[in-house]
Amino acid sequence: MxxxxxxxxxxxxxxxxxxxxxxxxxxxxxxLGLPEPEYDRVRRIVGLSLHHALHTLEPTLTDAELADxxxxxxxxxxxxxxxxxxEPLYPGVMDTLRRLHRDGWRLxxxxxxxxxxxx
Numbered sequence: 001m002x003x004x005x006x007x008x009x010x011x012x013x014x015x016x017x018x019x020x021x022x023x024x025x026x027x028x029x030x031x032l033g034l035p036e037p038e039y040d041r042v043r044r045i046v047g048l049s050l051h052h053a054l055h056t057l058e059p060t061l062t063d064a065e066l067a068d069x070x071x072x073x074x075x076x077x078x079x080x081x082x083x084x085x086x087e088p089l090y091p092g093v094m095d096t097l098r099r100l101h102r103d104g105w106r107l108x109x110x111x112x113x114x115x116x117x118x119x
Contacts, residue, residue: 005106014097014109015087018043020080025057028072032065034058050074 011017022042029036037057045053054069055061061069101107 003104003106005108006100007108007110010109010111012046014089014093016090017087018046020077020085020087021046023080024073024076025054027076028054028069029058031072031076032068034069 008014018039022037022039025042026036028034041057045056048056050070050073051066054073055066058066058069097107
């Protein structure tokens with residue numbers, strides 16, 4: 001008997017990466033003396049390229065200031081992951097995975113690595 005297979009992406013499907021994006025944006029803004037962004041504003045930039053996302057948060061920055069904001073965001077993001085920061089799962093993910101496993105599903109994860117560091 002063949003068991004069904006479920007393949008899940010991690011980022012944005014099982015894991016709510018908005019928490020780490022918000023933290024990195026907040027730390028980067030603080031490091032540069034910029035106003036800390038509100039969570040809802042950061043949530044709306046998720047999925048954009050990093051440069052475009054941070055420009056959306058701070059549209060009045062010069063190119064050099066924006067480059068500093070991007071670099072500070074990337075440094076914060078790297079620090080989090082070097083510290084073994086754990087991003088939260090979306091509500092209900094563990095229950096769903098456990099139920100699928102219990103029901104005989106084979107489970108797999110698929111993810112990609114951004115070669116430029118942090119998107």
